[in-house]
Amino acid sequence: MTEKPGKYIVSAIVEHKPGVLYRISNMFRRRNFNIETITVGTAEQEDLARMTITINGDERTVEQVVKQLNKLIDVIKVSILDPANTVTRELALVKVNVPDARARSDVINYSEIFKGHVVDVAHDSLVVEITGNADKINAFIELMKPFGVKEIARTGITALPRGMTSVKVNNGV
Numbered sequence: 001m002t003e004k005p006g007k008y009i010v011s012a013i014v015e016h017k018p019g020v021l022y023r024i025s026n027m028f029r030r031r032n033f034n035i036e037t038i039t040v041g042t043a044e045q046e047d048l049a050r051m052t053i054t055i056n057g058d059e060r061t062v063e064q065v066v067k068q069l070n071k072l073i074d075v076i077k078v079s080i081l082d083p084a085n086t087v088t089r090e091l092a093l094v095k096v097n098v099p100d101a102r103a104r105s106d107v108i109n110y111s112e113i114f115k116g117h118v119v120d121v122a123h124d125s126l127v128v129e130i131t132g133n134a135d136k137i138n139a140f141i142e143l144m145k146p147f148g149v150k151e152i153a154r155t156g157i158t159a160l161p162r163g164m165t166s167v168k169v170n171n172g173v
Contacts, residue, residue, distance in 0.1 A: 007036065008062045009054050009081040009088065009159050012069055016042060016049040020074040024051065027068050033061065037090075037156025048076065052158045081159055088159040092137045093119070095127045097148030107147055114140045125150055 014020050021040060028035055036054040043050040055065060062080060069078045098104040104126065111118055111128045114136065120127035130140050134157065141149060 005056070005058045007054055007056055007083075009052060009083065009086060009157065010062070010065060010069070010078060011081050011159065011161075012051040012053065012078045013043055013076040014049050014051055015074045015076065016047050017074070020049070021051075023072055023074060024069065027072060028065075031064065031068055033057070033065055037154075039156045039158045041158075052156070054157050081161060085162045086159050087162055088133055088157050089131055090134055090137055090157050091155040092130045092141070093127055093151075093153045094130060094141060094144055094149060095120075095125050095151040096144045097124065097150055098126050099124055103147055107144065110140070110143055114143075116140065 012024075014024070025035065025038075033055060036056055037052075038054075039052045040049055042048075053065075055062065057065075066078050066080060069075050096107050098107055107126050107128070108118060111126075111130075114130055115132075116128045116130040118126050119129045128140075128144075130137050137154065141152065
């Protein structure tokens with residue numbers, strides 16, 4: 001096994017109940033693994049949740065993360081997603097300073113180019129929703145910096161394998 005450092009996407013199906021996120025994040029803390037991003041939401045089955053966790057590290061670190069996650073009783077299934085065969089998205093809300101009509105117009109035009117949506121308008125600011133990969137969101141944020149970025153909220157990556165491959169439990173979920 002080569003020691004290739006990089007970003008890895010781990011998908012986990014877990015029981016959807018109180019305390020599961022705490023136990024998983026506590027395992028990361030105990031093992032001194034850093035979570036880059038984490039998203040959690042209800043899965044296909046109401047009593048299950050899908051977690052998408054991105055971590056930076058080498059293959060050995062990711063292998064350890066998967067082994068440790070599999071030891072937790074609330075974890076049903078864990079998979080490492082292949083970036084080449086995975087659809088990933090992130091959502092960001094970016095609040096931008098727009099002190100005048102020209103700045104407002106420019107921000108709206110740039111938002112349209114990035115296929116973003118203005119979701120809030122105030123006298124001196126706009127909130128733009130941008131969805132896409134991390135590079136697209138980072139590029140939009142960089143473009144907005146000259147206007148003055150007031151706040152940013154990002155979801156982190158959520159992902160699913162492409163095609164018929166899936167991360168789900170074997171009982172037909």
